[in-house]
Amino acid sequence: MNTPPRLAGRELHRRFGSGDAEVNALIGVDIEVPAGQLTVVTGPSGSGKTTLLNLLGGLDRPSSGEVVLDGFEVLSALPEDDVLATRRDRIGYVFQTFGLIPVLSAAENVETPLRLRGMDPTERAGRVAAILERVGLARHARQRPHELSGGQQQRVGVARALVGDPDILIADEPTGQLDSDTAATIMDLIVDLTHERGLASVISTHDPLLIARADRVVRLLDGTVVG
Numbered sequence: 001m002n003t004p005p006r007l008a009g010r011e012l013h014r015r016f017g018s019g020d021a022e023v024n025a026l027i028g029v030d031i032e033v034p035a036g037q038l039t040v041v042t043g044p045s046g047s048g049k050t051t052l053l054n055l056l057g058g059l060d061r062p063s064s065g066e067v068v069l070d071g072f073e074v075l076s077a078l079p080e081d082d083v084l085a086t087r088r089d090r091i092g093y094v095f096q097t098f099g100l101i102p103v104l105s106a107a108e109n110v111e112t113p114l115r116l117r118g119m120d121p122t123e124r125a126g127r128v129a130a131i132l133e134r135v136g137l138a139r140h141a142r143q144r145p146h147e148l149s150g151g152q153q154q155r156v157g158v159a160r161a162l163v164g165d166p167d168i169l170i171a172d173e174p175t176g177q178l179d180s181d182t183a184a185t186i187m188d189l190i191v192d193l194t195h196e197r198g199l200a201s202v203i204s205t206h207d208p209l210l211i212a213r214a215d216r217v218v219r220l221l222d223g224t225v226v227g
């Protein structure tokens, strides 16, 4: 029997607005995001990439269609509290603009999701140290975001996304603010962590060099999959 994909979108439609102002951002999108693979969503500006990632990550709900976990759990139909619990326990998010809290150190930023879970301080400290080491920032743990380069800030972002040991990673244009060399190193890190940890990773990008590193590519145009 085939293993169902960790994360899938089935016949996803998302409409915004109504009447003359109605926008069909997604029109019947199917996507599979298997464990241990990096799936890249690409397409021109306005093609629906952010809308799709927001649905897959439980940050928004489809107008119709389903987001399905492990072949049976319909994330898009769960009550809001259960969506929040799934997001907290199973999904890590990386943002284009890093999303770090300026007054907190790198380690404190990474620790934030563990605090929200109520994890005890000793376990928190161990987990934070381990993931900072893995992303190459052990020596920068006490620095604040403004003391770090863009690439280092995004490493903090990746560490924060993964410190809680999620099995799904969602990243919307994670390298959009970075120069091309730095973007490549962040992409390599995401690819390696995806394979090491068996993550079902889905990221959006315009960058052809980054698309080339994907295990799977989904191309969007005007809200539909074109290849």
Ligand SMILES: Nc1ncnc2c1ncn2[C@@H]1O[C@H](COP(=O)(O)OP(=O)(O)OP(=O)(O)O)[C@@H](O)[C@H]1O
Binding pocket: 016, 017, 023, 024, 025, 043, 044, 045, 046, 047, 048, 049, 050, 051, 052
């Ligand atoms: N909240 C919203 N209200 C109205 N229209 C929206 C909303 N969010 C997205 N859209 C529209 O849906 C379409 C898809 O937008 P989306 O942001 O998903 O595209 P994208 O491929 O991520 O673009 P970019 O590469 O520029 O980030 C666009 O026409 C956009 O204007």
